[in-house]
Amino acid sequence: MAIDIIRRDDGSAGDYTASVDGARAGALTYRRTGRWLTVTHTEALPAFRGQGIAYALVERLAADARAEGSRIVPLCWYAREKLNENPAWQDLVEGR
Template sequence: MSDPEITREENDSKGRYMLRQEGGTAELTYSRLGGAVIIIDHTAVPDALRGTGAGRRLVERAVADARAEGRKIVPLCPFTKAQIDRTPEWQDVLQGR
């Protein structure tokens, strides 16, 4: 199976990442707080994609984009917070660090 692409949509106040693959679409949503902070509020992974790493890949992409764009992340979503907490190399993008 080929590696599915993560797509991103963003407007002035909100955004989302989507990973489409056989079995459904996983999604991570966020709100923008000015130009320098994103608040990740939800990660949804359909049952068919659970255990495939789809959710983690979405968080990884959000972290990479935050770094590239000079943004910080506030992880309100428990899944995203847990992923960042257990990955020390991602913690530099947390708001307040």
């Protein structure tokens, strides 16, 4: 299963939208303040839960944050849990 992720960022907020075979499968939303990305919500739509959609969104967020020198403030419980579980992402999480 290929998960396609598209990022949209208007300078003050943004989101990642995941799709599978052209169907919307999930999303992650954030607010941007300078180099801070505050994650407000992560979800996989019911038909796609348990397939790694939400994790793929957090993984993409982490990769983009690292590439652009941003830090992540995970208000969303899911993003906070996954970011804190992965040792490779610890340096991206504010307060760690």
